[in-house]
Amino acid sequence: MAALRFAVLALLLLTPTTLSARSLDIYFIDVEGGQATLIVTPAGESLLIDAGYGRDSRDPDRILAAVRDAGLERIDFLLVTHFHNDHVGGVPELATRIPIGTFIDYGDPLGTSYGADRMTLRSFALYEPVRKDRPHLTPQPGERLPLAGVDATVVSSGGTLLSTPLPGGGQPNEEACANLQHHPEDGTENFRSLGIVLRYGAFSFLDVGDLSGDTLPQLFCPRNLVGEVSVYLIAHHGNYDSDAAAVYSALNPRVAVMNNGPTKGGDPWTFKTVRSRPGIDLWQLHASGHPQAQNSADDLIANIDGQECEGHWIKLTASDDGSFTITNGRTGQT
Numbered sequence: 574m575a576a577l578r579f580a581v582l583a584l585l586l587l588t589p590t591t592l593s594a595r596s597l598d599i600y601f602i603d604v605e606g607g608q609a610t611l612i613v614t615p616a617g618e619s620l621l622i623d624a625g626y627g628r629d630s631r632d633p634d635r636i637l638a639a640v641r642d643a644g645l646e647r648i649d650f651l652l653v654t655h656f657h658n659d660h661v662g663g664v665p666e667l668a669t670r671i672p673i674g675t676f677i678d679y680g681d682p683l684g685t686s687y688g689a690d691r692m693t694l695r696s697f698a699l700y701e702p703v704r705k706d707r708p709h710l711t712p713q714p715g716e717r718l719p720l721a722g723v724d725a726t727v728v729s730s731g732g733t734l735l736s737t738p739l740p741g742g743g744q745p746n747e748e749a750c751a752n753l754q755h756h757p758e759d760g761t762e763n764f765r766s767l768g769i770v771l772r773y774g775a776f777s778f779l780d781v782g783d784l785s786g787d788t789l790p791q792l793f794c795p796r797n798l799v800g801e802v803s804v805y806l807i808a809h810h811g812n813y814d815s816d817a818a819a820v821y822s823a824l825n826p827r828v829a830v831m832n833n834g835p836t837k838g839g840d841p842w843t844f845k846t847v848r849s850r851p852g853i854d855l856w857q858l859h860a861s862g863h864p865q866a867q868n869s870a871d872d873l874i875a876n877i878d879g880q881e882c883e884g885h886w887i888k889l890t891a892s893d894d895g896s897f898t899i900t901n902g903r904t905g906q907t
Contacts, residue, residue: 595615595616596890596891597612597613597722597723597773597776597890597891597893598612598643598889599611599612599613599778599804599888599889599890599891600612600639600642600643600887600888600889601806601830601856601858601875601886602625602636602639602884602886603635603858603875603876603885604624604626604631604636604659604832604884605625605626605628605631605632605835605837605859605884606659606810606833606834606835606837606838606859607623607625607626607632607658607659607660608623608625608654608659608660608782608832609621609623609625609635609636610622610623610806610832611636611639611640613643613645614720614721614722614773615723615773615893616722616723617721617722618720619643619647619648619649620648620650620651620718620720620725621636621648621651621652622652622654622769622780622782623652623654623660623661623782624636624651624660624661624662624663625659625660625662625663626658626663627662627666628662628663630666631884632663633663633666633667633670635884636663636667637667637670639886640671642888646671647671647672647673647674648667648671648672649674650674650676650720651674651676651677652678652718652767653676653677653678653767654766654768654781654783655678655693655762655763655765655766655782655783656678656682656700656762657692657693657761657762657763657783658695658696660782661696661697661700662696664699664700664703665699665700665703668703674708675707675708675710675719676704676707676709677709677710677711677718677767678704678711679731679765679767680731681697681701682694682762683731683762683765685758685760685761685762687760690760692762693762711730712727712767713727713730714727714728714729714730714733714734714735714736715727715736715737720771722773723771723773724771724772725769725770725771726739726771726772727767727768727769728768728769728770728779728781728792728798729766729767729784729788730765730768731765731767732764732788735792738796738798738799738800739798739800740800741800742796742797742798742799742800743796743797743798744796744797744823745795745796745797746796746797746819746822746823747794747795748822749793749794749818749822749823750790750793750794750819752818753790753794753819755787756785756813756814757786758785758786758787758788763783763784763785763786763809764784764785766781766782766783766784766808767782768780768784769781770800773891773893774893774894775803775893775895776803776891776892776893776894776895777800777801777802777803777804778802778803778806778891779799779804779824780806781806781808782809783808783809783810783815784808784809784815785808785809785814785815786814789815789820790817790819792820792823793819793820793822793823793824794819797824801824801825801826802826803826803827803897804828804829804897805820805821805826805828810831810832810834810837810839811833811839811844811861812838813842813843815843816840816842816846817846818846818849818850821850821853826853827854828854828855828856828889828899829853829855829856830855830858830887831855831857831858832858833861834858834859835859835860835862836861836863839861839862839863840863840866841863841865841867844861844866844868855869855873856869856873856874857869857874857875858875858886859874859875859876859877859882860877872901872904872906873901875901875902875903876903877903883903885901885902886902887899887900887902888900888902
């Protein structure tokens with residue numbers, strides 16, 4: 574009984590500073606130009622956004638290395654932004670190697686105005702049996718994910734976007750939107766990507782998968798429906814069709830992260846747009862091999878060699894006061 578009273582007293586003596594000292598961790602995992610982003614909440618829950626290609630265990634191996642670094646034994650939530658192979662291809666093998674709790678996606682492939690998206694057909698055929706008979710959520714824009722310790726709100730899903738501003742959003746953005754370029758959709762389901770904004774106190778992070786074309790700027794033009802964020806994972810690996818100055822004007826991020834590969838993503842025009850915004854640190858999973866790419870300094874790039882590198886990650890650790898640190902997995906520099 575005395576031990577119990579001591580434990581209760583110790584809990585009561587915890588100060589708000591002690592309780593808020595737990596961090597939010599985000600691992601940007603190198604899957605050679607796909608996406609795999611592991612989020613560990615201050616409550617200890619895990620959310621993996623996409624699982625890369627697969628590629629003979631390469632991407633599951635890299636994801637599980639981050640899982641081990643985070644001290645996890647399971648993945649509580651797996652969010653699939655869309656059904657292209659560079660985002661969902663690693664799921665079947667990963668599910669055989671670690672328990673996965675709840676699957677989150679926008680449902681089944683919906684195709685495009687041109688017909689079925691053939692890039693989704695084989696990938697979804699391999700993914701759907703894994704998802705079958707497991708807990709499965711299909712949230713709509715504006716709905717919150719059931720994550721403990723953070724506020725994760727859906728901003729896009731299945732081709733539908735937010736219709737009203739989130740708290741902290743709603744600012745006019747007409748001046749930046751005045752010069753918005755027309756980017757037609759690329760004929761795939763990228764524009765259907767499921768995206769979320771995650772907030773932990775004063776820190777915030779936006780990941781919209783491969784949302785691109787004329788769809789992406791609709792979240793920010795003529796009003797900013799999302800609000801400002803601390804960190805922005807650049808949509809569609811930094812391809813030309815995700816390049817819109819109005820996005821950066823609205824989000825005003827302190828850091829932008831590009832999950833590009835050596836030759837995939839990292840379009841020179843995207844670099845130019847980011848560089849035109851003062852105060853943004855650009856972190857890259859790879860040095861871009863494109864001519865005229867304005868790569869960041871090496872200490873902001875996780876992998877500077879070519880194809881089939883060691884697959885170093887970028888790790889972000891955030892506090893609820895809005896402060897955060899980023900560590901280069903290649904160099905250990907923070």
